[in-house]
Amino acid sequence: MATSASPALDLVVASRTLAEHGVIDAYGHASIRSEKNPERFLMPKNVAPELVTEGDILEFGLDSEAIDARGEALYNERFIHGEIYKARPDVMAIVHNHSHAVVPFSCTGCELRPIFHMSAFIGLGVPTWDIRDAREGTDMLVRSAELGAHLAKTLDRFPAVLMRGHGSTVVAENLPRAVGRAIYLDLNARMQYQAMMLAGPGGDVNYMDAAEVAANVSWQNYERAWRLWQQKAMARLAAEKS
Amino acid sequence: MATSASPALDLVVASRTLAEHGVIDAYGHASIRSEKNPERFLMPKNVAPELVTEGDILEFGLDSEAIDARGEALYNERFIHGEIYKARPDVMAIVHNHSHAVVPFSCTGCELRPIFHMSAFIGLGVPTWDIRDAREGTDMLVRSAELGAHLAKTLDRFPAVLMRGHGSTVVAENLPRAVGRAIYLDLNARMQYQAMMLAGPGGDVNYMDAAEVAANVSWQNYERAWRLWQQKAMARLAAEKS
Amino acid sequence: MATSASPALDLVVASRTLAEHGVIDAYGHASIRSEKNPERFLMPKNVAPELVTEGDILEFGLDSEAIDARGEALYNERFIHGEIYKARPDVMAIVHNHSHAVVPFSCTGCELRPIFHMSAFIGLGVPTWDIRDAREGTDMLVRSAELGAHLAKTLDRFPAVLMRGHGSTVVAENLPRAVGRAIYLDLNARMQYQAMMLAGPGGDVNYMDAAEVAANVSWQNYERAWRLWQQKAMARLAAEKS
Amino acid sequence: MATSASPALDLVVASRTLAEHGVIDAYGHASIRSEKNPERFLMPKNVAPELVTEGDILEFGLDSEAIDARGEALYNERFIHGEIYKARPDVMAIVHNHSHAVVPFSCTGCELRPIFHMSAFIGLGVPTWDIRDAREGTDMLVRSAELGAHLAKTLDRFPAVLMRGHGSTVVAENLPRAVGRAIYLDLNARMQYQAMMLAGPGGDVNYMDAAEVAANVSWQNYERAWRLWQQKAMARLAAEKS
Numbered sequence: 001m002a003t004s005a006s007p008a009l010d011l012v013v014a015s016r017t018l019a020e021h022g023v024i025d026a027y028g029h030a031s032i033r034s035e036k037n038p039e040r041f042l043m044p045k046n047v048a049p050e051l052v053t054e055g056d057i058l059e060f061g062l063d064s065e066a067i068d069a070r071g072e073a074l075y076n077e078r079f080i081h082g083e084i085y086k087a088r089p090d091v092m093a094i095v096h097n098h099s100h101a102v103v104p105f106s107c108t109g110c111e112l113r114p115i116f117h118m119s120a121f122i123g124l125g126v127p128t129w130d131i132r133d134a135r136e137g138t139d140m141l142v143r144s145a146e147l148g149a150h151l152a153k154t155l156d157r158f159p160a161v162l163m164r165g166h167g168s169t170v171v172a173e174n175l176p177r178a179v180g181r182a183i184y185l186d187l188n189a190r191m192q193y194q195a196m197m198l199a200g201p202g203g204d205v206n207y208m209d210a211a212e213v214a215a216n217v218s219w220q221n222y223e224r225a226w227r228l229w230q231q232k233a234m235a236r237l238a239a240e241k242s
Numbered sequence: 243m244a245t246s247a248s249p250a251l252d253l254v255v256a257s258r259t260l261a262e263h264g265v266i267d268a269y270g271h272a273s274i275r276s277e278k279n280p281e282r283f284l285m286p287k288n289v290a291p292e293l294v295t296e297g298d299i300l301e302f303g304l305d306s307e308a309i310d311a312r313g314e315a316l317y318n319e320r321f322i323h324g325e326i327y328k329a330r331p332d333v334m335a336i337v338h339n340h341s342h343a344v345v346p347f348s349c350t351g352c353e354l355r356p357i358f359h360m361s362a363f364i365g366l367g368v369p370t371w372d373i374r375d376a377r378e379g380t381d382m383l384v385r386s387a388e389l390g391a392h393l394a395k396t397l398d399r400f401p402a403v404l405m406r407g408h409g410s411t412v413v414a415e416n417l418p419r420a421v422g423r424a425i426y427l428d429l430n431a432r433m434q435y436q437a438m439m440l441a442g443p444g445g446d447v448n449y450m451d452a453a454e455v456a457a458n459v460s461w462q463n464y465e466r467a468w469r470l471w472q473q474k475a476m477a478r479l480a481a482e483k484s
Numbered sequence: 485m486a487t488s489a490s491p492a493l494d495l496v497v498a499s500r501t502l503a504e505h506g507v508i509d510a511y512g513h514a515s516i517r518s519e520k521n522p523e524r525f526l527m528p529k530n531v532a533p534e535l536v537t538e539g540d541i542l543e544f545g546l547d548s549e550a551i552d553a554r555g556e557a558l559y560n561e562r563f564i565h566g567e568i569y570k571a572r573p574d575v576m577a578i579v580h581n582h583s584h585a586v587v588p589f590s591c592t593g594c595e596l597r598p599i600f601h602m603s604a605f606i607g608l609g610v611p612t613w614d615i616r617d618a619r620e621g622t623d624m625l626v627r628s629a630e631l632g633a634h635l636a637k638t639l640d641r642f643p644a645v646l647m648r649g650h651g652s653t654v655v656a657e658n659l660p661r662a663v664g665r666a667i668y669l670d671l672n673a674r675m676q677y678q679a680m681m682l683a684g685p686g687g688d689v690n691y692m693d694a695a696e697v698a699a700n701v702s703w704q705n706y707e708r709a710w711r712l713w714q715q716k717a718m719a720r721l722a723a724e725k726s
Numbered sequence: 727m728a729t730s731a732s733p734a735l736d737l738v739v740a741s742r743t744l745a746e747h748g749v750i751d752a753y754g755h756a757s758i759r760s761e762k763n764p765e766r767f768l769m770p771k772n773v774a775p776e777l778v779t780e781g782d783i784l785e786f787g788l789d790s791e792a793i794d795a796r797g798e799a800l801y802n803e804r805f806i807h808g809e810i811y812k813a814r815p816d817v818m819a820i821v822h823n824h825s826h827a828v829v830p831f832s833c834t835g836c837e838l839r840p841i842f843h844m845s846a847f848i849g850l851g852v853p854t855w856d857i858r859d860a861r862e863g864t865d866m867l868v869r870s871a872e873l874g875a876h877l878a879k880t881l882d883r884f885p886a887v888l889m890r891g892h893g894s895t896v897v898a899e900n901l902p903r904a905v906g907r908a909i910y911l912d913l914n915a916r917m918q919y920q921a922m923m924l925a926g927p928g929g930d931v932n933y934m935d936a937a938e939v940a941a942n943v944s945w946q947n948y949e950r951a952w953r954l955w956q957q958k959a960m961a962r963l964a965a966e967k968s
Contacts, residue, residue: 026467048470104437117866137453140359211863225752228774268709290712346679379695382601510951532954621937624843
């Protein structure tokens with residue numbers, strides 16, 4: 001794994017990288033499970049990801065409440081994180097996002113499939129969650145532990161879950177993997193859309209097969225990309241301070 | 243609501259934010275109704291939005307004429323603003339724009355529908371106005387109070403109106419909401435286009451339902467985004483001055 | 485018309501503006517007819533448009549040869565300009581470009597039509613030229629006066645001509661108008677593509693009618709945009725010098 | 727040919743140019759055959775292309791191993807380069823990339839054809855390689871000389887080879903030509919996609935013919951573009967050092 005100065009700084013890098021790639025705009029958030037205490041996770045206070053600095057990172061319990069909120073507002077959808085960390089001991093990092101190319105797949109019954117080798121994890125399965133199956137007439141936000149638990153149940157053992165008319169939530173065993181998966185989920189959606197259009201109705205698209213997916217997912221942590229993202233985010237932080 | 247230094251500075255933030263998102267280029271404009279006098283509104287003089295500074299903001303009457311033009315040229319289409327403020331006492335801010343993904347919907351009879359939760363307001367209804375219904379053979383611009391009033395009539399009680407072959411005009415109870423709606427109208431159009439292509443002719447797209455729209459629109463002021471837009475616009479202004 | 489420091493500086497603004505909008509990349513070029521001598525025109529030496537400075541501007545005769553080349557290489561396709569200035573006394577500025585959304589229209593027999601009011605000039609007619617009709621087996625470049633004259637004949641009295649598998653050449657009575665037309669030709673192509681996809685085979689798209697085109701084209705010089713483009717280009721030039 | 731300070735610096739320019747054009751992101755790599763020793767080639771160590779500096783350039787043998795790795799990690803897919811240099815004495819430069827518009831063509835049986843004159847080389851033929859034809863169940867990466875040789879066999883005498891679900895590898899007689907071909911392969915894919923959509927199923931697209939391809943490919947080294955890319959890359963390098 002790529003080196004890291006601290007989990008909080010890693011979250012700053014992740015937040016700014018996701019914003020730079022257009023995977024999140026003012027909305028969406030990344031979190032990381034505490035290495036010291038698996039019943040805790042780190043996430044920014046309620047602030048746009050491209051503005052996040054180390055001082056904005058708070059510690060949360062698995063009830064998705066801040067251990068010490070310092071009077072700061074919290075993300076409404078923090079329950080996505082707590083409930084997934086509860087249900088999935090293997091998950092160490094989570095990215096919730098609204099990346100644009102993914103939403104049309106969440107609304108059409110078209111299944112995302114792995115068309116691009118950097119997006120192999122999609123071959124592990126990406127279910128779609130419709131908040132209406134949990135509750136009718138919501139504002140579409142995962143504003144409670146109950147809704148978060150329902151989402152986590154649809155996520156099940158998979159690496160990502162689409163959220164109908166909303167976006168997706170992506171999970172992984174480490175933060176660079178979660179960030180890379182969120183970025184390449186969006187790119188896969190763009191490429192798959194174009195391939196489906198080229199192939200036409202009933203046409204064949206040649207996706208990765210299960211053995212290829214397995215061979216790729218076993219090691220893919222987007223390490224070279226993470227080192228690039230670190231360097232660029234740190235340069236931006238330094239420029240802001242000067 | 244997010245804090246504001248002054249209505250004029252808010253308009254500078256709005257103008258530059260809309261330009262940065264490609265919702266307006268050299269054309270399009272934002273306005274805000276005066277908090278002191280509901281018969282007045284603020285809008286820049288005739289200048290490209292990404293160049294607007296506080297000194298460019300003029301006060302207008304509901305006849306869409308400047309109270310004191312200071313010898314400056316005015317936007318040809320200022321009548322959009324005056325006539326809507328006249329017809330809609332609830333409207334406190336207006337954005338007229340040419341965002342690119344929206345125009346194809348204005349020319350094809352395809353109805354914009356709320357596919358993305360950040361764009362829930364579309365579910366309140368977005369009619370399309372064809373200037374030809376008001377007058378034949380125009381240059382497509384809303385150059386008079388008469389044309390502005392005709393547009394305002396089609397806008398009716400809705401949050402936005404598409405203008406055939408031209409763009410749209412978006413309204414709201416406050417400026418951050420109007421700016422956010424203009425940005426997410428464009429994003430919804432992009433996502434809906436792709437969903438319609440994926441679904442194919444006669445295919446089903448799963449839109450937000452009326453209860454979801456109502457639950458979301460009641461509170462959605464794009465506040466976290468507005469704070470981001472403020473910070474970025476103020477940083478650009480400071481850089482220009484230095 | 486917007487003010488101008490000098491025709492050479494206007495060409496610098498035009499070149500950099502077209503590059504910034506992606507209408508030209510390293511290729512493509514803008515020219516302007518001399519106001520002093522209608523048998524002369526100004527165009528940069530062979531250099532990428534986003535690098536052009538005032539010192540790169542040379543004067544050409546209508547034979548498309550430089551009056552004084554100062555030992556500099558010239559654009560291979562300079563004959564586009566000379567031959568059009570010869571054939572069209574009304575033309576004062578020309579932009580040759582490869583804008584990406586336009587090329588598919590040049591290869592498919594789909595006619596560009598005015599879908600967007602900023603692109604009204606398309607309604608005057610935009611023919612397509614296939615270099616094969618002039619000569620078989622070329623490298624697709626307009627490398628001679630003979631090929632330039634053939635292109636000019638297809639351009640005829642129209643404001644632009646598509647070049648099959650290559651791009652387009654846009655003309656106007658002044659430089660801001662030529663630059664604006666090149667930019668909005670590309671945007672119209674993007675919007676028309678999406679509208680045609682939304683409408684589906686045999687579907688109706690609601691284009692501007694002839695009276696609307698005439699009313700718009702009569703005055704449209706993209707003046708507010710030109711002032712923006714000037715200011716941005718001059719700021720970049722100043723930054724390069726410092 | 728455009729001037730060059732040194733082969734290593736040319737590789738820095740190539741790497742950063744490809745990244746700036748989105749042809750490569752953190753992944754993909756360019757190499758150049760040694761002018762002094764045709765059994766050697768130059769390529770960066772394992773680093774994201776937009777971070778490459780001269781000090782990162784290593785020398786490799788045709789076995790794709792570094793002559794002196796200086797303890798640095800190497801690209802997993804370096805075998806693409808060694809095996810092609812072995813099989814193709816005419817090749818002096820190689821770009822392996824994941825450009826996004828190309829992948830859908832690699833998965834659908836749609837043949838890339840030369841629609842844009844800057845992309846004429848596509849008319850020489852661009853085969854598609856499926857790694858499954860060499861070995862089942864890989865992680866899709868060309869991690870061995872055996873896989874590299876298999877790819878080189880499909881590349882055959884052609885200027886580029888698509889790699890199913892992965893990207894492409896582009897070759898040329900010099901580095902500017904290889905970089906230009908990688909960039910214009912992607913642009914051709916975008917334009918061809920749109921032309922195919924406009925033409926509809928069974929519709930005609932008017933591609934370059936064989937004589938036009940031959941006349942263009944004979945000289946096309948993207949020289950004006952290379953000078954632009956050099957100037958921009960050198961400016962970025964200077965800014966990073968200051």
